[in-house]
Amino acid sequence: MMHNLTIKQMSEKLRAGEFTSVQLTQHYLDRIDKFDAELNAYITVTPELAISMAEEADKRIAAGDAELLTGIPVAHKDIFCTDGVKTSCASKMLDNFIAPYDANVVTLLKKMGMPILGKTNMDEFAMGSSSESSYYGATKNPWDHKAVPGGSSGGAAAVIAAGLAPMATGTDTGGSIRQPASFCGITGIKPTYGAVSRFGIIAYASSFDQAGPMTRSAEDSAWMLNAMAGFDERDSTSLERETPDYTIELERSLKGLKIGVPAEYFGEGLDSEVSDVVKAAIAEIEALGAEVVEVHLPNKDLAVPSYYVLAPAEASANLSRFDGMRFGYRCEKPNDLEDLYKRSRSEGFGEEVKRRIMVGAYALSAGYYDAYYLKAQKLRRMVRDDFIKAFNECDVIMGPVAPTPAFNIGEKSDDQVSMYLSDLYTIPVNLAGLPALSVPAGFAQDRPVGLHIVGPYFSEAKLLNIGHQFQQVTDWHTKMPAQYQ
Amino acid sequence: MSLGKTEVEYISRLTQIEVQEDAVEGVAQKLSNILELFAQMEAADTQDILPMAHPLDAVQRLRADVVTEIDQHEKLQAIAPAAAEAHYLVPQVIE
Amino acid sequence: MSWEVVIGLEIHAQLTTKSKIFSGASTAYGAAPNSQACPIDIGMPGMLPVLNQAVIGKSILLGLALDAEIGKRSVFDRKNYFYPDLPKGYQTTQFEFPIVGQGKMEIELEDGTKKIIGVTRAHLEEDAGKSVHGLVPGQTGVDLNRAGTPLLEIVSDPDMSSAKEAVAYAKKMHELVQYLGICDGNMQEGSFRVDSNVSVRRPGEPLGTRAELKNINSFRFIEKAIEIEIERQIELIESGGTVVQETRLYDADNDTTRSMRTKEDANDYRYFPCPDLLPVIITDEDIEAVRATMPELPDAKRARFVSEFGLSDYDAAVLTSSRAMAEFFEQLVTLTDAKDIKLCANWMTSGFSAALNRDGLSVEKSPVSAKGLAGMIVRILDNSISGKIAKQVFDAMWKGEGTADEIIEAKGLKQITDTGAIEALVDEVLANNPSQVEAYKAGQTKMLGYFVGQIMKASGGQANPGQVNQMLVAKLK
DSSP: OGGGSOHHHHHHHHHHTSSOHHHHHHHHHHHHHHHHHHHOOEEEEOHHHHHHHHHHHHHHHHTTOOOTTTTOOEEEETTBOOTTSBOOTTOGGGTTOBOSSOOHHHHHHHHHTOOEEEEEOOSGGGOOSSSOSOTTOOOOBTTBTTBOOOSSSHHHHHHHHTTSOSEEEEEESSSTTHHHHHHHTOEEEEOOTTSSOOTTBOOSSTTTOEEEEEESSHHHHHHHHHHHOSOOTTOTTSOOSOOOOTTTTTTOOOTTOEEEEEGGGGSTTSOHHHHHHHHHHHHHHHTTTOEEEEEOOTTHHHHHHHHHHHHHHHHHHHGGGOSSSSSSOOOSSOSSHHHHHHHHHHHHSOHHHHHHHHHHHHHHSTTTIIIIIIHHHHHHHHHHHHHHHHTTTOSEEEEESSSSSOOBTTSSTTOHHHHHHTTTTTHHHHHHTOOEEEEEEEEETTEEEEEEEEOSTTOHHHHHHHHHHHHHHOOGGGOOOGGGO | OOOOHHHHHHHHHHHTOOOOGGGHHHHHHHHHHHHHHHGGGTTSOOTTOOOOOSSSOOOOOEEOSOOOOOOOHHHHHTTOSSEETTEEEEEOOOO | OOOEEEEEEEEEEEOOOSBOSSSSOBOOTTOSTTTTOOHHHHTOTTOOOOEETHHHHHHHHHHHHTTOOBOSEEOOEEEEOOOTTOTTSEEEEOSSSOSBOSEEEEEEOTTSOEEEEEEEEEEEEEOOOEEEESSSTTEEEEEOTTTTOEEEEEEEOSOBOSHHHHHHHHHHHHHHHHHTTSOOOOTTTTSEEEEEEEEEEOTTSOOOOOEEEEEEOSHHHHHHHHHHHHHHHHHHHHTTOOOOOEEEEEETTTTEEEEOOOOTTTTOOOOEEOTTSOOEEOOHHHHHHHHTTOOOOHHHHHHHHHHHHOOOHHHHHHHTSSHHHHHHHHHHHHHTTTSOHHHHHHHIIIIIHHHHHHHTOOGGGOSSOHHHHHHHHHHHHTTSSOHHHHHHHHHHHHTTOOOHHHHHHHHTOOOBOOHHHHHHHHHHHHHHOHHHHHHHHTTOTTHHHHHHHHHHHHTTTOBOHHHHHHHHHHHTO
C-alpha cells in the first residue's frame, strides 16, 4: 500500500512512474474520506487544491525538474496561514478567516511541489496538550478512539499514525510536536528555536513557537526538515546561518555516543510501563555502541511554572489583535466599542484560551510583573544553563516525552494544572530553545510511547541520526493501528 | 494566592474578555489554581540571575529602508467584518 | 503667595523614512485610506516585524546633537491597550532600554537669557492609525496608513517653568530635527507633535499633579494652551480644589482646555519585551560613522555666519532659520564669489523671503534656485542692472520667465552705461530745470538727488546711477 512507504520510496516510485502524484494524492484523499469523519483529524480538506497541485507536480516529475519531495502530499496544521484556504487555528474566532497569504513554511513546501491535503485539527491557538480544546471538536487517537492524540498538534500526529497523510507540519511551543508524536506512535522533531521561520504561523508564544515535521520515521523527518528550515528575512528571530543537510548524518554509527540520562526524569509521577519502555529503548541504543552517563537537571521542576507564566504572558499580547475589527469573528450588533471588544473576544475564544490570556495579562500587570514575569524569565535562564552544563558531560539527553501514554478524552479537560504538569519533560526544551526528537519506542497500556532525545543547539542532524539508527533495529515506527493498515 | 471578584473584573477589563456575573467565581477558582502553580517559583533563589527574554543570544537584524509592499486593501478588507469607503468600521468612538 | 510652574514636554517626531519602522509599506503622507497598510501594519495573524535600518542612524544623530548617551543595547517592548487605531492591541515601543539616554539642550528666550533643558530620553516607537468620523452614521472609520510610521519620542526633563520656555524648547527641537534631516517638522501633517505636562506648586513643595495637553499643532496654540492650563490649575487649587492627572484637549475656538474622557485602568500597560524583536546593538563604530555625517548645527552655523560673513545677529538668525535656507545662502555666496555678501544676505532676507512667504512656499520649493538668484546678483555687481531693475528681474524669474540674463535681454532692461547716451539725458534734464540748477549752484547740494531721480525716470530706470551721479557732479561744477 502506498501509505506504508517511506518518503524516499515514494519519491523513487514517483520518478520511476510506478504511480503519479495525482494517484498518490487521491489515495490519501480517499483514506481521509473513509476515516476522518470518525477521527476528526482534519479541520479542512482541500481536494481540488491537492489534485491541481499534484497535476503540477506530475508535470515537474515528467520534465525531470523534481526535488525529492515533489509530488508527495502534506497536511498543514491549521496554524499555518495558507493563501485562499481557511486558517482557523481551531478557533471560532478564525472560523471565517481565509488567509490572504502563505506562511513561509507553506511557501517552501509549495515550491517543493507538495500537494496540500488539508489543514489539521489542534488545540485552539495551540494552547493545550490533548487537542480537545478545538472549536471543531476533539481529534481521536487512531490507536484507541477513547484516547486523546495529544496536543496541540494532535490532528497532525493522528493523520500520520492513521495514514491520512505521509507528512505533516506541526508546531511545538511547550511540547506540541513531541507529545502527540509520542501519543500516536510517530516521529516528530522540534528544531532549534529560529531554524524554521515563524512568518505566517499564528503566534501563541513567540519566544517558544517553533515549527517542525511530523512523519512516520526519522529519515522522513530529515527530508522534510530540509525543506522547511532556512533563514527567512521576514522573521527577526530566524537564524541567519547556512541550513545544513539534515540527512547527512543519518547513516553514521552511534559508537562512542554519550547519552545523558537525568536521574530526575525517572522519579515519582512517571508511569512505570512508560519508564520501562524508555529504559529499554535507551538500552537498545546503548547496544549500538553508545554509552550512558548520568547527568543532572536540578531545576527541571521550575520549568513548568516558568513556562506557564511566560507563554501566556506573550499570548495575552499576541491574541489582542483578535478584536473583531479587521478580520475574524465579530459579535452580533455591538452596542458600542467596548461591547464589540468584549463580546467578540468572549464569544470567539474558547475557555482555555481565555484563561491563558487572563492569567498572562495578570502576570504582567502592575504589582505582579517582578514576582511572576521577571522571576519566570530568570528561571528560564537557570533551566537553560542546566542543559548547557549537562551537555558538557554528554552528547544528547534521553528520557520520556510524557509521564503517561495517551490519556482518555475528557479525563483531564477539567483539571488544567494536572494537564500543565504533564508537560514537564517537553517544556524545559522550549524554555532553552533546544532541538528535540520523539521517536516511537514501544507501548504502555496498549498505547504508544515515545523516546525523547534532546540535543545541544543545532544538533538536529545528530538527533535524526540517532532516531534513524534506532529505527534500523526496531520496528515501532512502522506499526499502524489495525483498522488503518 | 487566590483571586477574588475584584481581581477577576480587573483582568476582564484589561483583556477585554467578558466574565458573566455567574461565572466569576468559577473563573476566579481556576485562575487561582494556576497561581498556586506559579507560587512554586517563589522558593527558587534567582539572585544574580539575569532574566532571559529569548532562547538565543541573537541581536536584531535590520531591514533596508525600501518600500516593498503594494496596496492590497481590497483583498485585505474582503475578510473584514465591516468596512466602508476603504475604512475599517467600528461603533462610534467618542473623544 | 507665589506659584511655581513645572513643565515637561513629550515630542513625537516622525522620522523621515521611506518605509515603516517594522514593514515595507510606504510612509508617504496623504495616500488613499488603507492603501499603505500592509498585513504587518494591520496586525494580521502570523505577521512579524523586522526593524528598519534607517531609524537607527537617525536616532543616533539626535542623540549626538543632544550630547546624550546612546543606548548601546536598546530593547523594544509591547505597550498593551485596546483602541481601534492600534491594530495589534499593543504598541511596539521602547520602555526600559531606550535608544537615546539622558541628554540636554540649551534654549534662548526672547530677552536673550539662556537655559539648559535636560532631555530625559528619546525612544523609538510605531505610530497608530487614524480614526475618521462621519463616513457612516454611528460608526467610526479607521485608516491604518499611519500605523507603523516610525516615531522618535523625545521626553524632556520637567525643567521648564513658563509657557515661553516650553515653546522656546519646542521650537529649538523643531529646528534641530529638521537640521539633522531626521524629521520634516510638518506640524499640520502631524510629523512633529508636542504633548505638554503641566503642573504647579508652591515654592519648595513637591511636584504637583500634572495634566497632559495633547497634540496641539502650532507653537502659538501650545503657548496659549499652557498659559490657560496654568491659570486653571492655580484657580482650581486656590478655590480649594485639586488637580487630577488626566489628558486635556485645547479648544482654540474658546481658548480653554477640557478634560478628555479618561479610560479606566488605562495606565496598566503591562510592558514587556517584544518577543518578535531582538535587542538592538549599537557599536562605537556605528556611532562614529553617524558622527561623521553630522551636519553643522544651528547655533554653530549662526556663530559662523556672524564671524565668517560679517553678518548681523539678526541676518544670521534669519539665514539659519532652516538648514535649506542656510544652504541656499551659502551656495549663493559661493556662486557670486563672495563679492558682496551683504547684498546676498539682503536679497535673501527681503525679496526672496518675502516671495516665499507670499506664496507659502518652503525654500526647497522655491521657483528660483540659488544658481538663478546668483545669476541676477552677478548682473547687479557688474552694473548691468540696478538694484531697482533687479526687483523687476526677480519677479519675472519667480514667474518662471527665464534666467536673469534672458529676462534682461528680452525686456531690454540692461543699464545704460554708454557715456554719450547718459550725457544726453543729463543735458536734457539740466536744460529743463534751470531754476533747480540755480538753487544747486547756490549751495542746495541736496538737489543732486532730484536730478538723479529725473534722469533715472527719463531713462526708464536703466541708466547706471553711479555714472549719472558722477557726470552730474562734473557738469554742475
